[in-house]
Amino acid sequence: MPKYVIGTVEQIPPGNRKLVEIRGRQIAIFNLNGDFFGILDRCPHQGASLCRGQIVGLVESEEPGEYKFSRQNEIIRCPWHGWEFDIRTGRSRCEPNKIRATQYPVTVNDKDQLTDGEYITETFDVDVEGQFLVITV
Amino acid sequence: MNVDILTHEKSISKTRARMAIADCDIHPSPKSVEIEIFPFLSKRWQEYMKTYGVIYRQGFPTGPAFPKGQPNAARRDSYPTSGGKPGSDLAFMQSQHLGPNNIQLGVLNPLQCAQGVQNQDFSAAYCNAVNQWQIEQWTSKDHRLKASLMVPYEDPLASVKEIEKWAGNEHFIQVLLLSRTAEPLGQRKYWPIYDAACRAGLPVAVHAFGYGGAPVTGGGWPSFYIEEMVGHAQNTQSLLTSMVIEGVFEKFPTLKLILIEAGFAWLPALSWRLDKLWDRMRDEIPHVSRPPSQLIREHVWLTTQPMEEPEETNQLLDTIEWIGWENLLFATDYPHWDYDDPSRAMPIKIGKQQKEGFFLNNALKLYGLDQ
Numbered sequence: 001m002p003k004y005v006i007g008t009v010e011q012i013p014p015g016n017r018k019l020v021e022i023r024g025r026q027i028a029i030f031n032l033n034g035d036f037f038g039i040l041d042r043c044p045h046q047g048a049s050l051c052r053g054q055i056v057g058l059v060e061s062e063e064p065g066e067y068k069f070s071r072q073n074e075i076i077r078c079p080w081h082g083w084e085f086d087i088r089t090g091r092s093r094c095e096p097n098k099i100r101a102t103q104y105p106v107t108v109n110d111k112d113q114l115t116d117g118e119y120i121t122e123t124f125d126v127d128v129e130g131q132f133l134v135i136t137v
Numbered sequence: 138m139n140v141d142i143l144t145h146e147k148s149i150s151k152t153r154a155r156m157a158i159a160d161c162d163i164h165p166s167p168k169s170v171e172i173e174i175f176p177f178l179s180k181r182w183q184e185y186m187k188t189y190g191v192i193y194r195q196g197f198p199t200g201p202a203f204p205k206g207q208p209n210a211a212r213r214d215s216y217p218t219s220g221g222k223p224g225s226d227l228a229f230m231q232s233q234h235l236g237p238n239n240i241q242l243g244v245l246n247p248l249q250c251a252q253g254v255q256n257q258d259f260s261a262a263y264c265n266a267v268n269q270w271q272i273e274q275w276t277s278k279d280h281r282l283k284a285s286l287m288v289p290y291e292d293p294l295a296s297v298k299e300i301e302k303w304a305g306n307e308h309f310i311q312v313l314l315l316s317r318t319a320e321p322l323g324q325r326k327y328w329p330i331y332d333a334a335c336r337a338g339l340p341v342a343v344h345a346f347g348y349g350g351a352p353v354t355g356g357g358w359p360s361f362y363i364e365e366m367v368g369h370a371q372n373t374q375s376l377l378t379s380m381v382i383e384g385v386f387e388k389f390p391t392l393k394l395i396l397i398e399a400g401f402a403w404l405p406a407l408s409w410r411l412d413k414l415w416d417r418m419r420d421e422i423p424h425v426s427r428p429p430s431q432l433i434r435e436h437v438w439l440t441t442q443p444m445e446e447p448e449e450t451n452q453l454l455d456t457i458e459w460i461g462w463e464n465l466l467f468a469t470d471y472p473h474w475d476y477d478d479p480s481r482a483m484p485i486k487i488g489k490q491q492k493e494g495f496f497l498n499n500a501l502k503l504y505g506l507d508q
Contacts, residue, residue, distance in 0.1 A: 048212075048214070049214060054213065055185050080212050081146075081476075082206055082207065082474065134269075
């Protein structure tokens with residue numbers, strides 16, 4: 001599958017996100033404390049742009065009156081109907097096996113790891129120094 | 138590089154609906170009440186509002202009794218690039234919703250403003266101001282949009298005056314009430330409104346929500362917003378039952394009733410139950426001369442949003458068959474968070490005629506815009 005250079009690591013600081021377009025596909029890139037994830041920017045429920053949602057944590061409860069808050073800033077909540085998706089897996093919280101956002105692997109590569117011919121760099125100019133984000137679509 | 142996509146980047150629906158759509162529930166807001174509504178309010182009511190505010194028929198909360206699932210109950214991508222509240226900028230609405238979704242008819246339903254206000258004279262003045270504002274800011278600028286005639290329904294005589302004032306005006310295509318009223322909507326107090334609406338040739342639409350003073354459920358005040366969301370269905374069943382049983386549709390045989398944003402899958406079960414009991418207790422209500430299900434089929438339309446989403450999608454077709462394909466009107470609820478997208482709302486393939494009726498023609502026919 002083709003790989004695309006989509007930018008440098010510095011362009012998406014931890015906690016941030018960026019929308020990129022690759023082969024006509026809108027893909028949301030998230031940085032969770034240095035881990036990068038790519039999700040098709042289209043909610044599997046009714047098609048809203050997930051990138052425009054709120055990044056939240058996970059609230060769970062073992063029983064009424066008890067709350068557990070975890071996974072801070074690792075869940076994207078759809079801007080329309082509030083469906084929650086795990087940014088790390090793309091799975092929805094309520095129907096993880098049925099409703100999931102399409103994921104694309106994102107890796108961090110040094111410049112010398114970018115071999116000519118293997119990577120398509122049309123979406124980003126790699127002349128600058130630094131580490132680059134590469135997505136496989 | 139990391140743009141603030143929540144507020145500053147225009148979000149346009151990528152999915153282009155191929156067919157023309159009637160959206161029977163769009164919510165416009167003023168950018169600011171002072172700037173856009175005050176010009177239509179007398180100095181007396183401007184001063185009143187500045188001093189005393191707007192007091193609704195409910196307990197202590199100053200806003201809605203239940204906070205919403207998203208701020209302003211709105212899609213998070215619906216904040217206009219020019220600033221202001223969702224639904225407050227016509228150009229943004231055109232570029233985000235009306236254009237991409239090919240909306241041929243958009244019915245405006247202004248909420249949370251002039252209706253359910255306790256000061257009846259103020260409610261009447263405020264309703265009139267909002268009616269003028271809809272024409273000024275919306276329907277005269279975009280002819281796809283049509284206005285709802287706001288009436289201060291707890292004062293039926295003032296409501297009649299407002300209807301008579303606008304009767305025949307092409308900008309208005311329905312009289313708007315909210316579902317949570319001081320008394321069940323079938324009671325005779327409200328009959329002058331139905332009479333005036335029939336004389337003006339306008340359907341009466343009832344949008345879920347409002348300030349009636351009573352809880353949304355029949356069993357008291359629930360704790361969570363999700364309970365209010367499902368409560369609209371039972372609240373609307375109560376008002377429909379009241380209208381059928383009190384004899385509203387017998388008294389006003391030309392009345393058309395539109396129930397907005399209260400779901401629809403409950404209607405078959407309610408009709409079956411009403412028919413069953415009517416068979417046995419007809420003599421309690423001899424003025425109801427036909428089975429309730431027949432009256433409902435002839436007089437009642439329902440908007441589709443928020444769409445029912447059964448796990449087995451075919452069950453949706455059964456439900457619609459029981460209600461009648463002609464009795465449903467597609468709606469998105471733009472810009473609210475529980476918006477239904479026209480390209481995704483109907484989860485299964487349906488016939489061309491049914492599709493065109495569901496998304497467009499039922500509404501054009503009901504509102505008399507199909508000529």
